Amino acid sequence: MTVAATTLKYQIVNRRLGLWLFMVSESMIFLALLASRFYMQGTNRPAEVNQTLGLIITSILLLSSFTANRAEVAIAHGDRSSFLRLLLTTIGLGLVFLAGVVTIEWPEALHFAPPSTGYGTAFFALTGMHAFHVLTGVFILALAFLKGRRGGYTVDDHWGAEASIVYWHFVDVIWVFVYPTLYLVGS
């Protein structure tokens, strides 16, 4: 192995550690918001919360984590066309999720829990903060897609793709905590 290869490998481990630390730090925002939801409102939840929609968008987001994972496996094996197809699917699912939250759920919630109420504050702050992370995730996945289409990734060096996908998983895991807190807890 050449010296350059070992340095690249070493650097990728640095970056991986950096990304994980970033995610640890970032989850603290959600920890504070989740704790605030219970501090302000206990387990109070309005009956009008749209359970069907919640379930659908949650499933879509979890599905996108699966396609993201397949995309990573594909590029790690040098299968560029599958990588691009799966990544595009992931981006599409992410956008559907975003549309579900912003264009359907938010207008509904404005009626039964406007942001000037306790539950509404928690609801809009948590879904909004999460949607912001979904948006940045989609943006980074799109950058990875463009780079992949230019042939920018190899089996040994596909850090950008890996990072965007790991971040995407992070966004999904956060939703796994946000969803029950807003949709399922209490009555």
Added chain:
Amino acid sequence: MSWIKGLLFGIVGFVIGSGLMLLVGQRRASEPMVTVGYIFFLVAWLLGVGVWDHWARGWFGLENKPTPTFKSHGVARYFAFSTDHKVIGVQYLVTFVALLLLAGALAMVIRLQLLQPTGILDPQTYNTVMSMHGIIMIAVAVAAVIGSLGNYFVPLLIGAEDMAFPRLNALSYWLVPPVAILLVVGSLLPGGFTSGWRVYPPLAERGGISMLLFLIAFLTFGLSSIIGGLNFIVTIIRMRAPGMTWGRLPIFVWSIFCASLLSLIFTQFVATALLMELLDRVVGMAFFAPDQGGGAILYQHIFWFYSHPAVYVMIIPGFGLLMEIVAHFSRKPLFGYKYAVGALLGIVGLSGIVWAHHMFTSGMQDFLTAPFMLSTELISIPTGLVFLVTLGTIWQGKLRLTTPMLFALGFLFNFTIGGLTGIFNADAPTDLQLHNTYWIVGHFHYTIMGGEIFAFLAGIYYWFPKITGRLYSERLGKLHFGIMFVAFNLLYAPMMIAGLYGMNRHVATYPPELNGINMFISIAGFVLGSSFLVFIYNMATALRRGAVAAANPWQLRTLEWQTSSPPPEHNFSYAVRVNGHPYDYGVDDSTHVAPATGAPMPAAAPAAE
């Protein structure tokens, strides 16, 4: 160059961002317009100062331009986007010493006001001055040591070429100027800052647009310190030279590691608390409106959950500098190195479970008082260990009373008083009386100013020859220390006494019977302020015509002294290999750095006495 381009880009960004908000129907100078405009300003400013040229082009498949190299035209490189940790360290150092002096000047204004029971300023102006002094000093205390001395010396001390993420390092520095711009602009707007640096609701939520600028400035600063913390952690875990085991890590590096852990995890909480206030203000949410279903003291819980650990972000690097300098200038191994490391990690571990000791008078549930009292007092155990380590190191040492050593010893004295007076604030029964008086002001200035700022000055004097390649006047350095140490104690001890007589903080006036003691405090304050003139004069003359510093003027063992002053672009001209403990002065046949094989050593081998 970077500054001008960044500002131009930033202004264009602000126009675009705020214009977009006008298009969607927001009023001119409304809060959403200013907020979105600022976000665009910030992104454009960063792109302008160099993120675009040296970083972001790569994301879009373009060729990145090379960053200015070390040799490019002297002073100019400090105004440009550089990824060299030494350049960034100096950028931080100069920026934060300037901010320290600015906030110090504001303190002089406060003392001028308090010379008389009813001073010269109206209450609102006074509050703005006090809030500016507070927030700038908080920023200095959080970032001055870590950003400047940490950036410059952590890579050197662990034998690395640079930080793990040099571009991220530059980013964390370039986030600082917008903070300063926002604060200065905000303080001049009508309304000013009225809420002190803690920006408690509802005052902070109901103040004018200047309060909005304060909130987004604070948020931006938080982002900078999170990024910096992340970078230090990865650097210290991954970039150590061969042989630099965790057990041989200089204690200053350990302290930066611990402080970085705290910034990485806890800063997000203050960011969230500020964001909640922003959402309450800009979008009309109800986080801190109990009548609408929010929580009245929710803000205080989240805010102090960060802001207590933040005092350790401030003081742990101070502890690191204290032990580092005391070990070198006592010419003895650091006494109980493992206990010192354990103490720092212990403080990190306890820091997250003590926050409500700031809230004994807030009206929180009574059952919280006793546990938080207990956990707070537990912290005196690791802190006490740091003191034992320092005293054990000094004991029977061959003390060299250089300027940095004097500042370190001053730290030891001041922080002892700061720590002992803290017990009365940790105990709820006494705190109920002392809360919100000048006792508190005196106490925390004893810890942060008498502790961390003394350590910061010790560090500047300690490493000045390394950074600049020049020697300062020891005589003037000692004069600075003498005036500052005496004036400091004459300033803050009476302040605590004034607090015991019931003088309230955050108030522009006070009862006439406290006039005498306040005049005394103010005069001591002016003397303390003037001691910095000696400091500036000493540094300025040393830079211009100080004697040239050798690579290792004090014959010390750690790595930064085993390279030229200032160090070359990639720090060492030989392959660094560490083979011993950094502080084993006087231990037979012990070295810290193995003699280089092949490449010549640039400096004399470390001397063991």
